Amino acid sequence: MSKSLQAIRGMNDILPEQTPLWRYFESTVARLLDNYGYKQIRMPIVEFTELFKRSIGEVTDIVEKEMYTFEDRNGDSLTLRPEGTAACVRAVLEHGITGGGQTQKLWYIGPMFRHERPQKGRYRQFHQIGCEVFNLDGPDIDAELIVLTWRLWGQLGIRDAVKLELNSLGTSESRGRYRVALVEYLSAHLDKLDEDSQRRLKTNPLRVLDTKNADTQAVLAGAPKMADYLDDESRMHFEGLKARLDAAGIPYVVNPKLVRGLDYYSKTVFEWITDKLGAQGTVCAGGRYDGLVEQMGGKPTTGVGFAMGIERLILMLETLEQIPDEISRQVDVYLCAFGEAAELAALALSEKVRDQLPNLRLQVNAGAGSFKSQFKKADKSGALYALILGDDELAQQVIGFKPLRGQGEQQNIAFDALAAHLATCVVQG
16 A cells, blocks of 8 residues: 655644644734845755855854755755855855945845755754844944844733843954863863763864753853953943843843854844743844855855744743734635525625725635525635525525624625625624
8 A cells, every 4th residue: 555645854844723823923024024124035946055064164064964965966066055144145145235335224034945854843854934134233222133033022912921131252353262272171070071071072063052952051150251352342232232221221141052953143133032842942143244255256245134933932822822812713704695686696796895805804705605505605604694585685685694703693785785784793792
């Protein structure tokens, strides 16, 4: 017997009952970013593998273990994008839209791919919304990115469930000096480090700071502090960021062990974390990457951005029960028609109502059916009201109007008064 077809492990279908919440979340974020002056950019999901090796870093977990990489028919090595920043930088370089110091405030949305062990809130195909800003080098734009996410949490009703952590990684030069001191310290305690940290010590020592191993964390308690190695410029930048967050009333915690998992970060790094999702605690993260554009072949161009995981934030909305009532209702009004003449009239009447009320979610029954079966479908749709059109109503040029979710008697409404009546009832309902 042939094996039944199914989705790849860690790559999930988003079913019709789930998509209204996704659309609500995505439209809320898109509207907010529009209001802050960000413009959408759309990049391919497949890029040359070299792009990610040059940007993310060849000794990162993503490049070493997690990328979906393959050769195409031309023998080129291609990779499904594991994150969005590198692809966005490639796009702005290719099209020259940051040349001459032009400021760009961009955002994107779409699937990313990493071959990780699937678990709740962590998938092999996952979706992100990201922002990238180019050619602004002050702490004010870092603060704006954090402020707008704070506003988003408020709009979604999850502000009390997230916490902001900050750190500064300094410039590549100051980070290099810190790396030397950290390696020297950790090498003297090599036997107390876990196996993964011993490997990272040789390849990407700053990632040791991110360990979850309790024994290694105990060793790190006495390690050199990155703040002691910051250059004056980075220190002033970080103080400027904190001052702006204080002015905006946004609470935060400075976490000296926050380093992020990608090589391109410099100066500001931040994470929004939660304790409502178990092990997957980061819902939005980002920072500054002032050297990345130059590293990828462009002229010196400052950059800063963030990415948020849509699956995790959807899970938060569900966990905290922050789902607007209208999300669970996809239909406002359901029109039941009985007999061919009524069906023809219902089609014409419904289109006239849609002309007058373009935002009304009006579903017309399809497939005919008895009075009982049509009302059963009307109720199952979640509609607030049912409209009833049969031969008697058609003869009088009226339509029956029946509340489905509350008090109220059925009444007849004239065809030419229907749109005005629905506008009042649906808004009030």
